[in-house]
Amino acid sequence: MLKGKGIPIFITFLTGMIMIISFFIPHKPFGDIEKISLTWYSIIAGFTMLLGVDSLIGMHFRKLKRKDENWFFSLVLIIGFTATVVVGIIETVRFGTAFDERSYFTYIYNYFIVPLQSTMFSLLAFFIASAAYRAFRARNFDATLLLITAIIVMLGRVPLGEQISPYLPKFTEWIMQVPQMAAKRGIGLGISLGALGVSIRIILGIERSYLS
Amino acid sequence: MAISTNFWIWIAALLTLAIYSFLYKDNPFYKFAEYLLVGISIGYGISIYWHNTIITKVYNPLVYDKNFLVLIPLLLGLLMFSRFFKNVSYLSRIPIAFVVGAGTGLSVPSSFEFLFKQIYATMPLKLDIGSLIIVVGVISTLVYFFFSLEHKGFVGKVSKVGITFIMVAFGAAFGYTIMARVSLFIGRIQFLLSDWLGIIK
Amino acid sequence: MLKRTLLLILFLILSISLFSENDSLIFLENQFPCEGFYITGRDIPNDGGSGIEINWSFPDSLDNCFLTVLRRDEFGNNSVVATDLLVSSKQVRDVSSDEEPSRVKDGIKYYYTGILSKKIIDENLLNILKEKSYLKNGTYIFNNDTFYVTSETDAVISKASWFNLSRIPVLISLIIIAFVFLYYLNLAKSGKELYIRKINGLDAVEEAVGRSTEMGKPIMYILGIGYVTDIPTIAGLTILSRVSKKVAEYETKILVPSYDPVVMTTAQEVVKEAFTEAGRPDLYNKNDIMYITQDQFGYAAGVDGMMMREKPGAVFLQGLFFAESLILAETGHSIGAIQISGTTETAQLPFFVAACDYTLIGEEMMAASVYLQKEPMMLSSIAAEDLLKVFIMLLIIAGFVISIFAFGFNIGLFKNLFDHLVNALQV
Numbered sequence: 001m002l003k004g005k006g007i008p009i010f011i012t013f014l015t016g017m018i019m020i021i022s023f024f025i026p027h028k029p030f031g032d033i034e035k036i037s038l039t040w041y042s043i044i045a046g047f048t049m050l051l052g053v054d055s056l057i058g059m060h061f062r063k064l065k066r067k068d069e070n071w072f073f074s075l076v077l078i079i080g081f082t083a084t085v086v087v088g089i090i091e092t093v094r095f096g097t098a099f100d101e102r103s104y105f106t107y108i109y110n111y112f113i114v115p116l117q118s119t120m121f122s123l124l125a126f127f128i129a130s131a132a133y134r135a136f137r138a139r140n141f142d143a144t145l146l147l148i149t150a151i152i153v154m155l156g157r158v159p160l161g162e163q164i165s166p167y168l169p170k171f172t173e174w175i176m177q178v179p180q181m182a183a184k185r186g187i188g189l190g191i192s193l194g195a196l197g198v199s200i201r202i203i204l205g206i207e208r209s210y211l212s
Numbered sequence: 213m214a215i216s217t218n219f220w221i222w223i224a225a226l227l228t229l230a231i232y233s234f235l236y237k238d239n240p241f242y243k244f245a246e247y248l249l250v251g252i253s254i255g256y257g258i259s260i261y262w263h264n265t266i267i268t269k270v271y272n273p274l275v276y277d278k279n280f281l282v283l284i285p286l287l288l289g290l291l292m293f294s295r296f297f298k299n300v301s302y303l304s305r306i307p308i309a310f311v312v313g314a315g316t317g318l319s320v321p322s323s324f325e326f327l328f329k330q331i332y333a334t335m336p337l338k339l340d341i342g343s344l345i346i347v348v349g350v351i352s353t354l355v356y357f358f359f360s361l362e363h364k365g366f367v368g369k370v371s372k373v374g375i376t377f378i379m380v381a382f383g384a385a386f387g388y389t390i391m392a393r394v395s396l397f398i399g400r401i402q403f404l405l406s407d408w409l410g411i412i413k
Numbered sequence: 414m415l416k417r418t419l420l421l422i423l424f425l426i427l428s429i430s431l432f433s434e435n436d437s438l439i440f441l442e443n444q445f446p447c448e449g450f451y452i453t454g455r456d457i458p459n460d461g462g463s464g465i466e467i468n469w470s471f472p473d474s475l476d477n478c479f480l481t482v483l484r485r486d487e488f489g490n491n492s493v494v495a496t497d498l499l500v501s502s503k504q505v506r507d508v509s510s511d512e513e514p515s516r517v518k519d520g521i522k523y524y525y526t527g528i529l530s531k532k533i534i535d536e537n538l539l540n541i542l543k544e545k546s547y548l549k550n551g552t553y554i555f556n557n558d559t560f561y562v563t564s565e566t567d568a569v570i571s572k573a574s575w576f577n578l579s580r581i582p583v584l585i586s587l588i589i590i591a592f593v594f595l596y597y598l599n600l601a602k603s604g605k606e607l608y609i610r611k612i613n614g615l616d617a618v619e620e621a622v623g624r625s626t627e628m629g630k631p632i633m634y635i636l637g638i639g640y641v642t643d644i645p646t647i648a649g650l651t652i653l654s655r656v657s658k659k660v661a662e663y664e665t666k667i668l669v670p671s672y673d674p675v676v677m678t679t680a681q682e683v684v685k686e687a688f689t690e691a692g693r694p695d696l697y698n699k700n701d702i703m704y705i706t707q708d709q710f711g712y713a714a715g716v717d718g719m720m721m722r723e724k725p726g727a728v729f730l731q732g733l734f735f736a737e738s739l740i741l742a743e744t745g746h747s748i749g750a751i752q753i754s755g756t757t758e759t760a761q762l763p764f765f766v767a768a769c770d771y772t773l774i775g776e777e778m779m780a781a782s783v784y785l786q787k788e789p790m791m792l793s794s795i796a797a798e799d800l801l802k803v804f805i806m807l808l809i810i811a812g813f814v815i816s817i818f819a820f821g822f823n824i825g826l827f828k829n830l831f832d833h834l835v836n837a838l839q840v
Contacts, residue, residue: 003302005305007306007309008305008306008308008309009309011306011309011310011313012309012310012312012313012316013313014313015309015310015313015314015317016313016314016316016317016320017317018317019313019314019316019317019318019320019321020317020320020321020587023320023321023577023580023583024576024577024580024583024584025575025576025577026459026460026461026462026573026574026575026576026577027461027462027573027574027575028461028462028573030461031460031461031573032461034318036281037314037318037642038642039269039285040284040285040288040310040314041285041311041314041640041641041642041675042264042265042269043265043269043270043282043285043286043288043289044285044288044289044292044307044310044311044675045261045265045640045673045674045675046261046262046265046266046269046270046289047289047290047292047293048289048292048307048674048675048677048678049257049258049261049674049707050293050674051292051293051295051296051674051677051678051704052254052671052674052677052704052707053254053258053704054296055677055700055703055704056250056254056703056704056705056706058700059700059703062700070243070722073240073243073244073246073247074247076244076247076248076251077247077248077250077251078251079251080247080248080249080250080251080252080255081251081252081254081255082255083252083255084251084252084255084256084259085255085258085259088255088256088258088259097263098259098263099263105259107220108252108256109256110220111220111221111223111224112223112224112227112248112249112252113249113252113253113256113708113711114224115224115225115227115228115403116227116228116231116245116248116249116710116711116714117249117708117709117710117711118396118399118400118710119227119228119231119232119400120231120249120710120711120713120714120740121396121710121736122393122396122397122399122400123231123232123234123235123740124393124396124736124739124740125393125394125396125397126235126397127739127740127743127768128386128389128390128393128739128764130743131739131742131743131764131767131768132386132390132767134746134767134768135767142375142379142766143767145376145379145380145383146379146380146382146383146386146763146766146767147383148383149379149380149382149383149384149386149387150383150384150386150387150390150763151387152387153383153384153386153387153388154387154388154390154391155387156387157387157388157391158391174342175380175384176384176388177342178342178345178346178349179345179349179377179380179381179384180380180381180384180385181346181349182345182346182347182348182349182350182353182377182381183349183353183374183377183378183380183381184381184759185330185333185334185346185349185350185353186349186350186351186352186353186354186356186357186374186377186378187353187357187378187381187759187762187774187775187776188326188330188759188775189327189330189331189350189353189354189802189805190353190354190357190775190776190802191326191757191775191776191779192323192324192326192327192330193323193327193357193776193798193801193802194648194757194775194776194778194779194780194798195319195323195644195757195779196319196320196323196324196590196798196801197779197780197783197794197795197797197798198316198319198644198647198648198651198779199316199317199319199320199323199644200320200594200794201783201791201794202312202313202316202647203313203316203317203320204598206790206791206794207651207782207791209650209651209654209683209686209687209782210308210312210647210650210651210654210679210682210683210686211305211308211309211682211686212305212682212683212685212686212689231714234717238718238721238722242718243718245714246714246715246717246718247718249706249708249710249711249714249715250705250706250708250711250714250715253706253707253708253711254706254707254708254711256708257706257707257708292678295678304678304682305682307675308641308675308678308679308682311641311642311675311679312641312647312679314642315640315641315642315643315644315647316644316647318642319644320587321583321587323644324583324586324587324840325583325840327805328582328583328838328839328840329840331805331808331809331838332835332838332839334809334812335809335812335816335831335834335835335838336812336813336816337816337835338820339816339817339820339821343813343816344813347809347810347813350809351806351809351810354802354805354806355806357775357776357777357802358610358799358802359609359610359612359780359795359796359798359799360607360608360609360610360795360796360799361608361610361799362608362610363610378774379766381759382762382763382766383763385759385760385762385763386763386764386767389760
């Protein structure tokens with residue numbers, strides 16, 4: 001019985017309906033249901049994390065074993081992972097929490113993770129330029145419109161724009177407040193309706209592709 | 213100022229350069245930084261999960277508050293492990309069904325709230341040309357999202373107006389972000405030139 | 414008359430100087446400088462209990478005074494609800510906070526008293542007030558500062574509501590919308606054919622998968638950094654189902670690097686089911702749907718690297734994306750892959766439009782799974798969405814027309830109508 005899709009679909013239906021109904025009932029336990037379900041999600045995700053680690057580390061172990069082209073880097077990944085976990089455990093024993101200011105765990109965060117993250121993030125300065133260049137070359141109406149608006153808004157927000165024309169910042173403000181806002185609301189309305197469609201298809205069991 | 217003698221700053225600086233080398237092409241330095249970031253961040257993530265989930269949301273409520281409701285997600289979480297065993301792996305569909313149900317269920321009222329808010333915000337609280345443009349923009353954008361009518365004739369023309377509004381909005385969002393991204397890059401350069409090399413203050 | 418007033422003032426000064434040393438309260442019987450100030454308490458409506466709302470009304474002259482609110486329960490326990498509120502703030506709520514849960518308990522009688530002062534209230538005074546079981550209404554002096562004690566409110570009892578009345582408009586529209594959806598579902602069941610317009614990016618799916626196969630390259634499907642509780646992620650998973658069916662038909666490979674472990678497991682289910690449906694369960698490889706990391710830029714770095722090395726012929730970016738969107742899309746473009754993207758994040762859509770071959774905008778992405786599998790039941794939900802769009806358009810137009818009569822021609826009736834409309838929309 002459990003092997004069929006029947007029970008999972010019923011669970012989805014029931015959970016979905018409870019969530020909808022609880023929106024209208026502030027009384028306990030319905031009032032807290034959103035908070036509770038998010039906590040539950042994080043607990044489930046916490047356990048599933050082990051599946052994730054199994055998937056990732058397993059993959060790199062296989063690469064290491066097969067001496068794949070990039071085996072050395074797989075080793076770097078495994079060492080990075082193991083070292084972080086081990087340091088975390090040691091520092092938890094030393095300071096009571098791994099997140100103590102003096103712990104090496106915090107050092108790993110500050111000197112490995114933070115610079116790597118923020119440098120990845122800053123790559124966007126280059127990517128945004130190359131994307132803009134592409135839009136510039138596309139030469140169709142939509143792309144040109146996008147690019148012209150982008151240039152106006154960009155200039156309108158820097159001191160140079162004010163020097164070109166005092167109307168530029170005002171015009172930028174108008175673009176943001178009127179046409180930009182209008183399209184954003186239209187897209188937003190579409191998204192809400194689309195989300196309702198997706199939810200209803202899933203809750204009613206019309207869409208069941210997420211179950212095998 | 214002189215070049216940094218701090219071991220940790222050197223690590224941060226070399227890793228920064230390794231990531232930037234990707235702009236030239238994929239190379240061993242980038243690969244090293246990439247695999248390291250993935251490995252370390254997942255190790256860090258596990259520690260966060262341990263601290264924020266297992267201790268804060270499972271152990272403490274269960275042991276100190278005697279909140280046995282926590283046993284339900286605990287059981288659902290354990291069911292996920294059924295995937296390690298082929299003959300019972302179908303059991304993992306139960307937690308999946310639950311999270312999908314919760315996600316879609318919660319989205320129904322929140323979509324409604326969002327819908328109401330958008331319509332409310334479109335109501336013209338004063339009469340001017342801006343309000344009219346907003347009404348025209350919202351309606352033509354909505355027409356663009358019409359799926360059950362072919363975009364021909366009048367509908368086609370209105371949806372063209374809609375896509376024009378959409379492109380202006382995208383351009384505005386694009387232009388709005390450019391300077392923010394450039395300043396991220398400037399931030400990294402400042403780190404390299406001042407914290408590491410000590411060339412500028 | 415003058416004499417008596419002078420005497421009174423002299424008496425006052427004398428008594429102040431006498432008592433000011435030993436921190437005690439002096440009650441001034443007949444002085445009411447704060448006339449017109451009174452506080453009321455009531456249960457907060459439409460909440461889950463444990464909350465009382467204290468309101469006060471005041472003459473404008475007291476705008477800049479401070480108010481401290483004390484609470485006494487039916488057992489005589491006193492506590493301080495809030496200190497030194499600006500009188501102009503009009504309201505304070507006595508509710509549980511994260512640090513102090515269940516301060517107010519349902520079903521118990523509470524009485525509130527306000528202390529009005531010109532300066533921030535003295536800590537010592539606060540302690541003295543907390544000790545007193547009941548304070549008579551009137552003006553007091555403490556250490557040269559005068560303050561005014563309001564009369565106590567009537568007993569207030571907090572309770573939890575079983576229905577949130579402010580959400581009635583939502584309930585009504587939910588019922589209407591449910592009917593619209595059910596109506597179209599029935600229509601579909603009865604065999605009526607429903608139409609869906611062309612969506613550009615989706616006609617390219619076949620081409621993208623086909624071209625990748627020809628080149629002997631895999632397909633990469635990126636679900637972004639959402640969780641399974643996010644609708645865009647769920648929509649991305651439903652599109653994944655259709656795409657992987659095509660992949661199985663073409664006997665090629667699909668890579669799904671994931672950000673969240675639950676998304677990964679769900680994606681595995683989706684791909685497995687699609688391969689089975691296509692009659693090729695043998696081609697399914699669980700390891701192709703792998704976990705990367707839950708770190709936003711770590712994920713971007715990992716996926717970028719994978720793209721550079723696996724060189725997929727087609728890249729799908731469907732789900733919830735934030736700043737990493739352009740990092741992924743530009744890298745995908747640089748390896749020459751056909752890219753079909755889609756998200757609901759309006760801030761990221763411009764980057765997808767600039768860097769990808771096709772972009773599904775917002776609702777298009779939500780409707781994509783229906784488009785790729787044109788079943789009548791699925792199509793019916795799209796038709797329902799469209800009917801709702803017509804409702805919304807009519808509502809907006811009606812609002813605009815009413816506002817012309819209300820503000821343009823200044824007609825009272827339309828002003829009222831407009832107010833009603835706007836109020837109904839506020840949830």
